[in-house]
Amino acid sequence: MPVTFTSLTSSPMTRARQTAMVVNQSLPRLKLEISPLLRETTPRTWRTDMVKDVTPAEFDKAEAQLNEAFAKFFVPAQGADQHDILVCHRNVTRYFVTKALGVDTRAWHGFAVAHGSLTVIQVNAKGAFKIVSVGDVRHIPPNLQSGVANAENPQLVAP
Secondary structure, three states: OOOOEEEEEOOHHHHHHHHHHHHHHHHHOOOOOHHHOOOOOOOOOOOOOOOOOOOOOHHHHHHHHHHHHHHHHOOOOOOOOEEEEEOOOOOHHHHHEEEEEEEOOHHHHHOOOOOEEEEEEEEEEOOOOEEEEEOOOOOOOHOOOOOOOOOOHHHHHHO
16 A cells, blocks of 8 residues: 555444454554444435435434534544544535535435445545545445446446
8 A cells, every 4th residue: 555544443334344354354463443433324415205215303413413523523633644534424425525615415316336345535634625535435446336327327236
């Protein structure tokens, strides 16, 4: 790897924890932490057809959780560079991308993020964000990619 990772934090949800444990096998010097702030949730989106059954109170709770997570994990490093790995589900990842871009967080649903993909967000010393990649799946063989298959991306259907 081109960097030395400094932390590994996962959502408490089963698939995220399982993925983090696989990552931890390759990076055994990192202690795997579990954070409920990374738990999958559904924030408000412009795609109201996608969230018909979510109440305003549930949206408020989701956004409070995600905003707290962003404030905790996306801060400038103190003293030396940090390279943190967060393992979470895609609603969380997409919300973080909108926050880092400084756009309306309701736009999170506009990003396609495949299963097992990598999203890289840099935080500089002054707290400015740079999106390096979103939903990168180049490390996954094409026949194993999944999660955003549709008519426009039929190759992302795992057999």
